[in-house]
Amino acid sequence: MSITNFRLTADEYEANFADIHPPFENLTAALVEANRCIYCYDAPCMKSCPTSIDVPKFIKQIANENVKGSAHTIFSSNIMGGGCSKVCPVEKLCEGACVYNLMEEEPIQIARLQRYSTEQAIEKKWPLFTRKPSNGKRVAVIGAGPAGLSCAHVLSREGIDVTVYEKEAKGGGLMTYGIAAYKVTPEFCEDEVNYILSLGGIEIKYNQELGANVSVADLQSQYDAVYLGIGVGLARQLSIPGEHLDGVVDAISFIYDIRSKGYDQVKVGEKVAVIGMGMTAIDAATQAKRLGAKEVTMLYRRTQAEMPCTEVELNIAKLDGCQIVWLAAPKHVIGDEHGKVKQIVCSTMLLGEPDASGRRSPVDTGETMTLDVDMIIKAAGQMPFENLIAETNLANKYGKITIAENGVTSIDGIFAGGDCVNGGKEVVDAVQAGKDGAQGILNYLMIN
Amino acid sequence: MADISSDFLGIKSPNPFWLASAPPTDKKINVLRAFEAGWGGVVWKTLGSQVKNVSSRYSAVDYHGSRIMGFNNIELISDRPLDINLKEIREVLKEFPDRAMIISLMADNTKESWHELIKKVEDTGAHGLELNFGCPHGMTERGMGAAVGQDPEIARMVVEWVMEIATIPVITKLTPNVHSVVPTGLASVQAGTNALSLINTIQSVTGVDLDTFVPNPNVAGKSTFGGYCGPAVKPIALKMLTTIAQNETTRKVPISGIGGVSTWRDAVEFMLLGASNVQVCTAAMKHGFRIVEDMIEGLNYWMDEKGFKKLDDFIGKSVPTMTHWEDLDINYHIVANINQDKCVHCGLCYIACEDTSHQSINLDYGKPYNKYTIKEEECVGCNLCQLVCPVDDCITMVEQRKGPEYLNWKDYQRLGLPLNDH
Numbered sequence: 001m002s003i004t005n006f007r008l009t010a011d012e013y014e015a016n017f018a019d020i021h022p023p024f025e026n027l028t029a030a031l032v033e034a035n036r037c038i039y040c041y042d043a044p045c046m047k048s049c050p051t052s053i054d055v056p057k058f059i060k061q062i063a064n065e066n067v068k069g070s071a072h073t074i075f076s077s078n079i080m081g082g083g084c085s086k087v088c089p090v091e092k093l094c095e096g097a098c099v100y101n102l103m104e105e106e107p108i109q110i111a112r113l114q115r116y117s118t119e120q121a122i123e124k125k126w127p128l129f130t131r132k133p134s135n136g137k138r139v140a141v142i143g144a145g146p147a148g149l150s151c152a153h154v155l156s157r158e159g160i161d162v163t164v165y166e167k168e169a170k171g172g173g174l175m176t177y178g179i180a181a182y183k184v185t186p187e188f189c190e191d192e193v194n195y196i197l198s199l200g201g202i203e204i205k206y207n208q209e210l211g212a213n214v215s216v217a218d219l220q221s222q223y224d225a226v227y228l229g230i231g232v233g234l235a236r237q238l239s240i241p242g243e244h245l246d247g248v249v250d251a252i253s254f255i256y257d258i259r260s261k262g263y264d265q266v267k268v269g270e271k272v273a274v275i276g277m278g279m280t281a282i283d284a285a286t287q288a289k290r291l292g293a294k295e296v297t298m299l300y301r302r303t304q305a306e307m308p309c310t311e312v313e314l315n316i317a318k319l320d321g322c323q324i325v326w327l328a329a330p331k332h333v334i335g336d337e338h339g340k341v342k343q344i345v346c347s348t349m350l351l352g353e354p355d356a357s358g359r360r361s362p363v364d365t366g367e368t369m370t371l372d373v374d375m376i377i378k379a380a381g382q383m384p385f386e387n388l389i390a391e392t393n394l395a396n397k398y399g400k401i402t403i404a405e406n407g408v409t410s411i412d413g414i415f416a417g418g419d420c421v422n423g424g425k426e427v428v429d430a431v432q433a434g435k436d437g438a439q440g441i442l443n444y445l446m447i448n
Numbered sequence: 449m450a451d452i453s454s455d456f457l458g459i460k461s462p463n464p465f466w467l468a469s470a471p472p473t474d475k476k477i478n479v480l481r482a483f484e485a486g487w488g489g490v491v492w493k494t495l496g497s498q499v500k501n502v503s504s505r506y507s508a509v510d511y512h513g514s515r516i517m518g519f520n521n522i523e524l525i526s527d528r529p530l531d532i533n534l535k536e537i538r539e540v541l542k543e544f545p546d547r548a549m550i551i552s553l554m555a556d557n558t559k560e561s562w563h564e565l566i567k568k569v570e571d572t573g574a575h576g577l578e579l580n581f582g583c584p585h586g587m588t589e590r591g592m593g594a595a596v597g598q599d600p601e602i603a604r605m606v607v608e609w610v611m612e613i614a615t616i617p618v619i620t621k622l623t624p625n626v627h628s629v630v631p632t633g634l635a636s637v638q639a640g641t642n643a644l645s646l647i648n649t650i651q652s653v654t655g656v657d658l659d660t661f662v663p664n665p666n667v668a669g670k671s672t673f674g675g676y677c678g679p680a681v682k683p684i685a686l687k688m689l690t691t692i693a694q695n696e697t698t699r700k701v702p703i704s705g706i707g708g709v710s711t712w713r714d715a716v717e718f719m720l721l722g723a724s725n726v727q728v729c730t731a732a733m734k735h736g737f738r739i740v741e742d743m744i745e746g747l748n749y750w751m752d753e754k755g756f757k758k759l760d761d762f763i764g765k766s767v768p769t770m771t772h773w774e775d776l777d778i779n780y781h782i783v784a785n786i787n788q789d790k791c792v793h794c795g796l797c798y799i800a801c802e803d804t805s806h807q808s809i810n811l812d813y814g815k816p817y818n819k820y821t822i823k824e825e826e827c828v829g830c831n832l833c834q835l836v837c838p839v840d841d842c843i844t845m846v847e848q849r850k851g852p853e854y855l856n857w858k859d860y861q862r863l864g865l866p867l868n869d870h
Contacts, residue, residue, distance in 0.1 A: 035513030038838050041795030044816035063513070097816040099792035103839065 003247055003375050005267045007292025013263040016290035020182040020316070021086065023115050027065070030116045034063040036100075037108045044097035045110055050432045051078035055094055059113055071121035072128045074114055079153045080146050082118035082192050083175045084428045085111045086184040089279065091312045093428070122188075122195045131201050132159035137445050140165065140219040140226045144204050145173020146427045147229030147418025149196050150434025151407075151441070156201035158438075158447055163223070164202060167209035171197075173231055174419075175427055177256050180283035182290070186259050210385075216392045220413060225441045228394075228401065228409075228416040229434060232424045234383040238275065242333025243378075247341030251276070251284035251379035258287055269375025271295045273344050274322075275330055277307040281379035282317050288377060289320045296322040297371060301329035301349050306359040327351070331368060333376060345370050382424050389420070406440030407433065415440045450751035451758045452744065454488060454548075454725050456702055457617035457642050459575045461488030461548040461725070464759055465715065465743050468706050468727035469493050469552035469578060469621075472737075474526055476536035480543065485737035486744060489548025491645075491727060492537060494525035494580045495569065496554040497561075501527045507654040507664030509680060518680030519730045520654040522665060522672055525554055525580070530568070537572045549573075550619065554580040557596070559609040566613055576616050579607065579641070581632065582623035582648025594648070597623035600635035607639035619704060622646040622688075624681075629688045633698045644692060645704035645727065647685045649675025678730035682708030686721055693722025693767045710739070712746030719759065720766035779855040782829035782845040784808070784822045790842035793817040797833035797843060805832050824848075 008016070024030040037059040045055040054073055061070035074081035090096065090111045098107030121128060137160045141148040144166035152162040170176050171193035176186060197204070208214045210230055219226045235250030237243065247269065257266045272293045274285040277300035289296045298317060300307060303326045307314065318324070328346035336342045346369050349362035386399030395402040395410035400423050407415035417433030419425065442448050454464040467473050467482055469491040479490050501523055509518035526533055541549055551574045555561040566577065581597030596602050603620070610618055620636040622629045624647040633644050651673045656663045663671040685707020692698045705723025709715050710731035718726050731739055756762050786797070786809075798809045798820050808826035812819040822833075834843040 031513055038794055038796065040793075041799035042811070042818055043795070044793060047816040099794045099838075102792040 003267045003269045006264050007268065008264070010264070012292075017181045017263060017287075020180075021112065021115075023119060024112060030062055030113060031065075033109050034059050034113055037063070037113075038099070040099055044099060045094040045108075048093050048097035049077075050093070050426070050428045051081075051084075051435070052432075053077040053081065053094075053114070055110055055114075058117060059108065059110070062113055062117060067117050067120055068126055068128065070117040071126060074118055075121070075128060078428065078431050079150050079196055080175065080192065080427060080431050081114055082122050082195070083146075083172075083184055083189065084431065085115035085118055086188070087175065087179050088426060088428050089310045089313065091310050093426075122191050125195065125198060127198065129153075129157055129199050131157050131199055134161055134201065135159040135447065137161070137224045137447065138163070138222075139441055140223040141229060142210050142214065142216070142219070142226065143173060143229035143231060143418075143420075144168075144171035144193070145229055145231050145418065146175055146430035147231075147420075147434040147437070148173070148227065149193065149202075150431040151227045151229060151415075151417070151438045152202045152434075153196055153199060154435055154438035155441060156199055158442060160201070160224075160441075160445070160447070162202045164204040165208040165210070165214045165219070166204055166206050167212075169206050171204055171206075173229075173430075177259050178252065178280070178283075179259075179427075180255070180287055181258055181263075182286075183283075211388045211391065216394075216414065220411075224413070225444055226414050227407070227434075227437050227441065228392075228414065228420060229418045229430070229437070230385060230388070231419040231430075232382040232384050234385070235378055236381040236383050238330055238378055238380060240330055240332050242335060242341075245333055245335040245341050246339050247335075247374055248333060248376045248378065251280050251377050252382060254284055254377055255280070255287065258291070263291060266291055268293045269341075269373065271371075271373045272297070272375045272377060273371055273373045274298045274377045274379055276300065276379035276381070277302075277309055277314075278379060278381065279309050279313060280382075281377075282309050282313045284377045284379050285317050285322045286320045288375075289322055293375070296320075297373070298322055298324050299328040299330060299344075299346055299371075300324070300326055301362045302359065303327060303351060306351075325369075325371075327362065328369060329362060329364070334370075341374055341376055342372070343370050344373050344376055382419075384420060384423060405436075406443065407437030408440050408444075413444065415444075449748050450756055452747055452751070454759060456548070456704065456725050457576065457619075459489070459548045459550070459617060460546070462486075462546060463488040463740075463744050463747070464719070464725035465489075465740055466491060466548060466550070466704070466725060466727045467732060467737075468729040469550075469580065470729040470733075471521075471523060472729060472732050474528070476540055479536075479540050482732075482737045482740075483540070483544040483547050486740045487547070487737060488725070489550065491550040491552050491578050492533070492574075494552040494554045495530055495533055495565065496525050496580075497556055498529070499524040499527050502667050504665040504667060507674065508678070509654050516678055516730065516734050518652075518654065518676055519678035519733070520652050520665070520674040520676050521649070522667075522674040525552075534568060534572050537569075537574060541573050548575055550576040550578050552578045552580050552621070557602075557606075559612075562606065562609045563613050566610065570614070570616055574616065576619060577610070577614060578619040578621050578645060579610060580621055580648070581606070581636075582621050582625075582646075594623040594625050597621075597632050597648070598626050600631040603632045604635035604639040607636045607641050611640035617642040619643040619645050621648055621706075622692075623648045624650050624684060624688055624707075628691065630691050630695050630698065633692050634695065637698050637701055641701065643702045643704060643724075644698060645706055646692065647681070647688050647707045649677045650681055650684065652676035677708065679708045679710055682714060686717065689718060689723060690721050690767065690770050693764060694770065699767075712743045712750065715743060715747060716750060716762075719763050721770075722764045722767050724759070724763055774857045776856060777854050778857060778860055779849055779851040779853060781848050781850045783824045783827040783848050784829070784833050785844050785846050786820055786822055786833075787842050787844070788819070788821075790839050791820065792839055792842075793820070794838060795820065796836045796838065800832050800836045805830055809833065 058073040172189040176189040351360040352363040355361040384399030418430035466489040474493040511517040620641040705718030
């Protein structure tokens with residue numbers, strides 16, 4: 001057993017990481033689906049979208065063969081509508097609310113239709129937005145992720161000159177660095193960022209990290225307002241013995257490597273345990289399998305009823321051949337004589353009374369189970385940048401920035417939104433947070 | 449099983465489904481395929497003077513992802529030599545003696561031409577003639593087709609010429625490109641036609657190509673008015689059919705119903721409004737002759753369900769229910785009801801009523817699903833909500849009479865009853 005790269009051939013990697021949601025190949029195919037949509041009024045799909053995309057309108061526009069208008073409708077509400085069409089858990093958002101579900105029929109393929117319009121817009125570089133003439137106001141945005149870019153785009157449209165400070169070498173945030181490659185490719189993410197920037201008025205300064213070479217105080221003195229969209233970063237520790245053995249990695253860095261290095265460069269074990277059952281855990285488990293791991297076992301301390309990921313996501317893992325062990329809480333990791341992971345021991349749990357989240361909390365039965373593994377991927381959630389936030393003196397709760405409406409923080413002129421506020425939600429939630437923050441900034445600068 | 453055999457002016461066919469005079473009945477090979485598929489009869493594509501066709505010839509109107517809601521053609525009458533047509537008609541008659549063979553005719557506008565053509569055609573042994581007074585394109589410029597059908601007196605004259613010599617039943621086909629089909633229908637019946645058929649195609653422009661700016665169909669950068677048919681024209685055809693079935697003179701002759709018949713249901717509707725049989729074209733052109741199988745089967749099951757033994761049991765049954773507006777009962781009042789168990793909360797009823805009707809639907813906001821209920825006191829019973837609702841039987845119209853007695857508009861006025869005040 002060993003952790004190694006180059007497990008597969010180039011063709012195998014390509015097949016394993018091919019698009020999991022193939023697009024409509026042509027207009028006719030898109031029209032068949034678009035024409036199924038009944039064009040609901042005050043539509044449940046729209047109300048279930050965190051960015052309130054006018055779904056019936058954009059689908060009707062496809063049906064009317066006004067694809068440009070359709071893309072404009074989507075981007076007006078969600079400038080990352082292209083990426084969201086690939087990564088949103090639509091089964092619990094728009095498509096989950098589609099009235100066809102109530103007719104016991106398959107919901108409209110909203111994401112696929114959204115992808116149809118937005119991909120064309122990005123590929124053909126349709127100039128769907130124009131910015132108002134510069135009004136001389138300057139805003140700094142920290143973090144070129146979904147929240148930051150969404151905020152920047154709204155601000156620039158209103159004539160504000162925006163400078164985005166990004167710690168990575170590319171924009172897009174978790175969309176670029178934190179999502180399974182079979183859902184969205186790094187190339188698409190780059191195109192999407194470039195499309196957002198094509199509006200003009202937004203400059204991204206890369207490799208600029210808050211706390212290292214950027215400080216909120218400096219930016220505040222140089223700009224009329226500052227928006228923080230720095231996300232969350234640190235993988236939550238398991239705090240169990242053996243956690244630091246060779247072979248224990250966190251899902252965020254594992255996925256980051258897949259996104260930034262190329263598939264054959266990423267090392268994966270033969271027998272892999274993934275801890276957690278959120279979207280990131282699924283992305284880690286499925287990609288470990290797709291990188292060539294022989295066995296992937298997902299360990300979760302509760303049951304399917306409490307899992308954070310959707311059933312659709314769970315089924316991707318199951319179809320990829322990942323094993324699922326419910327009610328298994330990691331207890332300690334056992335290493336071999338070289339300090340490498342050999343086994344993981346889990347406590348077998350039982351569901352007890354509901355906790356603060358309303359979910360039944362797991363109780364240790366005292367029994368254990370042991371799994372032979374050579375790699376452990378931790379995907380038990382991410383922690384906010386608690387120390388960084390403390391340095392800014394912003395009001396916060398365990399590192400999560402406290403905001404009022406429209407991203408208003410405790411410090412005048414500083415706004416925040418996205419994962420650094422909510423602790424980690426969907427891309428689409430971050431996009432909305434960026435819009436809200438932009439509105440807060442526009443109010444603050446008395447524009448509009 | 450019911451008896452669906454048809455007897456139209458003594459012309460027998462195993463079912464009331466004929467193919468209309470059109471491209472599908474232009475050649476022996478097509479007609480043989482139609483009869484093999486089970487069609488009861490055909491009206492052979494119009495014979496007359498020699499013509500030449502152009503390409504393209506057809507265009508269509510698609511709707512909401514469905515192809516050919518309406519169909520348009522600029523094809524003329526048969527462009528094949530008369531002798532070949534006559535020879536093929538004879539051959540088909542020999543192979544399928546049990547099917548109806550009607551020949552559509554459009555002679556030059558002289559008595560001699562009509563007489564000469566009819567003699568030649570009768571010589572084939574065909575069972576009947578259909579006079580094409582309806583073709584709206586190409587032939588009218590030469591004083592034929594719709595040019596005859598649009599002028600009752602010309603139609604009367606031509607029918608008289610025909611009746612002087614015809615020894616087999618004569619059906620006169622009416623054009624819809626008139627304000628009313630009754631005057632020409634009446635003139636034709638008075639001149640002795642044995643039956644009427646309607647409607648022919650409606651003059652149309654199906655659309656304009658937004659890239660070339662040329663309307664459809666495009667013939668080397670130009671277009672021309674064509675004849676519209678298919679499902680889109682059915683309601684117009686039914687209306688015109690009804691006026692013929694209501695007129696005390698024209699209703700005395702059998703009527704062959706034409707215009708957008710695509711299914712057994714369409715056929716039944718035509719027959720309920722007075723057609724003795726139906727003629728089909730567009731649906732066959734879209735799907736092929738095989739559609740007749742379900743027309744036969746569907747008609748049979750429906751007749752069994754309703755207890756009809758033969759076609760005459762229901763032909764014309766709905767005609768007496770068509771009346772004048774001023775004879776409708778004003779006291780009859782219905783209001784909509786939304787079945788909350790079936791409602792899928794699409795809001796289509798609400799927005800239709802709120803924007804374009806009488807603001808009779810309540811919206812109780814919910815996320816993501818709103819609740820919609822009817823304000824009965826505001827509802828005028830227009831049906832709009834029920835029509836837009838995507839769920840069967842979710843919205844029903846419930847009777848709430850304004851008064852127990854029948855009360856029409858004339859009585860209402862006479863009694864000086866109150867009009868709306870808002």
